Amino acid sequence: MTVASAAPPAASHVELVDVSRSFGGVHAVRGVSLRVARGEVHALIGENGAGKSTLSKIIAGALTPDDGLLRVDGQDVSFGSPRDALHHGIASIAQELTLVGSLSVAENVYLGAEPRRAGFVRRRRLRQDYDALARAAGFQLPASAVVGTLRTADQQKVEIMRAMCRGASMIIMDEPTAALSHVDTQRLHEVVRELARSGRTVLLISHFLSEVLSLADTISIMRDGALVRSGPARDESEESLIEAMLGRSLGSVFPPRPPSVSSDDRAPVLTVNGLRAPGVRNVSLTVFPGEIVGIAGLVGSGRSELAHALVGATRVSDGNIRLDGRALALRSPTDGLRAGIFLIPESRKVQGLVLQRSVLDNITLANLADYSRAGVVNGRRQRQGVSALMDRLAVRVPNPGVPVSSLSGGNQQKAMFARAMLCHPRVLIADEPTRGVDVGSRRAIYELLIDQARDGAGVLVISSDVEELLGIADRTLVMRAGTIVADLRGEQMTEQRILTAAFDESTRNATSRDQTGE
Numbered sequence: 048m049t050v051a052s053a054a055p056p057a058a059s060h061v062e063l064v065d066v067s068r069s070f071g072g073v074h075a076v077r078g079v080s081l082r083v084a085r086g087e088v089h090a091l092i093g094e095n096g097a098g099k100s101t102l103s104k105i106i107a108g109a110l111t112p113d114d115g116l117l118r119v120d121g122q123d124v125s126f127g128s129p130r131d132a133l134h135h136g137i138a139s140i141a142q143e144l145t146l147v148g149s150l151s152v153a154e155n156v157y158l159g160a161e162p163r164r165a166g167f168v169r170r171r172r173l174r175q176d177y178d179a180l181a182r183a184a185g186f187q188l189p190a191s192a193v194v195g196t197l198r199t200a201d202q203q204k205v206e207i208m209r210a211m212c213r214g215a216s217m218i219i220m221d222e223p224t225a226a227l228s229h230v231d232t233q234r235l236h237e238v239v240r241e242l243a244r245s246g247r248t249v250l251l252i253s254h255f256l257s258e259v260l261s262l263a264d265t266i267s268i269m270r271d272g273a274l275v276r277s278g279p280a281r282d283e284s285e286e287s288l289i290e291a292m293l294g295r296s297l298g299s300v301f302p303p304r305p306p307s308v309s310s311d312d313r314a315p316v317l318t319v320n321g322l323r324a325p326g327v328r329n330v331s332l333t334v335f336p337g338e339i340v341g342i343a344g345l346v347g348s349g350r351s352e353l354a355h356a357l358v359g360a361t362r363v364s365d366g367n368i369r370l371d372g373r374a375l376a377l378r379s380p381t382d383g384l385r386a387g388i389f390l391i392p393e394s395r396k397v398q399g400l401v402l403q404r405s406v407l408d409n410i411t412l413a414n415l416a417d418y419s420r421a422g423v424v425n426g427r428r429q430r431q432g433v434s435a436l437m438d439r440l441a442v443r444v445p446n447p448g449v450p451v452s453s454l455s456g457g458n459q460q461k462a463m464f465a466r467a468m469l470c471h472p473r474v475l476i477a478d479e480p481t482r483g484v485d486v487g488s489r490r491a492i493y494e495l496l497i498d499q500a501r502d503g504a505g506v507l508v509i510s511s512d513v514e515e516l517l518g519i520a521d522r523t524l525v526m527r528a529g530t531i532v533a534d535l536r537g538e539q540m541t542e543q544r545i546l547t548a549a550f551d552e553s554t555r556n557a558t559s560r561d562q563t564g565e
Contacts, residue, residue: 066115095455108132148195326352457488
C-alpha cells in the first residue's frame with residue numbers, strides 16, 4: 048500500500064518571532080510569532096486597535112519592534128526605515144495613497160527611481176521601462192495619464208507598479224478596496240490573484256471578511272495586540288472569524304430593525320424637490336421621521352455631492368429643500384447644522400476631524416458655545432458633558448485629552464457620531480459610515496443609526512456596500528449620473544436590482560413605470 052506524502056510546506060518569506068511593540072505604556076503588539084509563506088495571499092484581520100496595522104508597519108520598516116526578531120528568507124534583519132525594507136523586497140501600499148496627482152502615471156511609478164543620464168531624466172527610456180512593466184503587470188494604464196484624473200482603483204494599480212518597479216517580492220496592502228466600487232473591487236481582486244500567481248507575496252489587511260475568505264490562502268487573526276490563530280482560509284467562515292476577532296459570538300453583524308415606518312399619517316422631516324447643484328441634477332426625495340433611507344450608486348454617481356448640497360457645503364442652483372415643512376436657504380454647512388441637518392462625511396480624516404486636536408475637542412467642535420464663557424472653553428464642563436456619551440458609544444481612549452489621530456479608525460468614526468448626537472439633528476446624513484471599520488465597530492455604528500431613527504430623526508446612509516444598505520435601510524434610492532434612477536423598497540430592494548439600477552440607464556424608465564402603475 049502506497050501512502051501519498053504530504054506536500055512540503057511553502058518556503059517562509061517573512062517570519063516574526065515573539066515581536067512586541069508599545070506606545071506610551073499601551074501594548075499595541077504583544078509577543079507575536081507569525082510566518083508568511085512565499086507566494087501566498089496572507090490576510091491579517093482583527094478589530095480596529097487589535098495591532099494588525101502596527102504589525103504590518105514593523106514588517107514594512109515604518110516601525111521598529113521593542114522586542115523580538117524579524118526574518119526575511121530565513122535571515123535576521125533589522126529595518127530602520129521603509130527604504131531598508133524595500134531593499135529586502137518588501138513594499139507597502141497604505142490605505143491613503145501616496146501619489147502625486149499632478150504627475151503622469153509613468154512619473155509616479157518611477158518617482159525617485161527615474162532612469163537618468165548626467166542628472167537628467169531619460170524620458171524615452173522612462174516610457175520604454177514603463178511600457179514593459181505595464182505589460183508584465185497586465186495593466187492597461189496610459190503612461191501619460193495624469194494620476195489625479197484616474198479612478199481610485201487605477202491609482203491602486205499605479206501604487207502596485209511602483210512597488211514592482213523597485214523589485215518588491217512582497218506587497219503589503221492596507222484596506223485596498225475600502226474606497227472602491229463593487230466593480231473596481233472585483234478588478235483589484237484579480238490583480239491580487241495575479242500577483243500571487245506570479246510568485247509575489249501579498250499581505251492583505253482588510254475588514255471585509257467575504258473579501259478575505261475569497262482571496263486569502265492563509266488568515267491570521269489578532270485581538271488586543273496578540274495573535275489568536277493563523278491557519279488556512281478554507282478552514283474558516285465569517286462566523287468563526289468574527290468570534291475569534293471579538294472573543295465572543297456577534298450573532299449578526301446587523302442589529303434587529305424595528306418595523307418600517309408608515310408614511311400614511313406622518314409629515315416628512317425632509318423634502319427635496321428638483322434640486323440642482325454641482326454633480327446633482329433634478330433630484331427629488333422625501334424622508335420621514337424614523338426612516339433610514341439608503342443611497343446607492345457607483346463612485347461619481349452624485350451621492351456625496353447630494354449630501355454636500357443638503358447641508359449647504361455647495362451652492363444649490365435650482366430646486367428647494369424643506370425641513371419639517373420649512374424652506375431652507377443654506378449658504379454654508381453652519382447654516383445646515385443650525386437648521387438641524389448633520390453630515391458625517393465620507394473622509395473623516397480630511398473632512399471630519401481636526402487630527403491634531405484632542406478627542407474631547409473634536410466631539411464638542413460643533414457645540415463649543417455650550418461649554419464656553421466669554422470665548423473661553425471650560426474644560427471641566429466639556430469633559431462632564433461628553434463622558435457619559437463616550438461611555439455609551441464605547442469610544443476606546445486612555446483619556447479624552449489625547450489627539451484624535453491616535454485613535455483607531457473605528458473609534459475615530461465613533462467620535463464623529465458622538466459629535467452628531469450632541470447636535471440632536473433632525474436629519475442625519477452618514478456618508479460611508481463604516482469604511483475602514485472593523486466588524487465589531489460596524490455593529491455599534493449600525494445601532495447608533497437605528498437609535499437616531501428610533502428617536503425620530505430622518506437618516507440618510509450613503510454606502511458602496513450593498514449588503515450594508517440591505518441590512519439597515521427601510522428603502523434604497525439609487526443614483527446615476529447625478530440623479531435618482533430608482534426608489535426600491537420591500538421585495539424590490541435586492542442586491543441585483545440595486546446594482547442593475549446603478550449600471551443600467553434603462554432602469555430609470557422601468558422605475559417610472561413601476562411607480563405610476565403603467
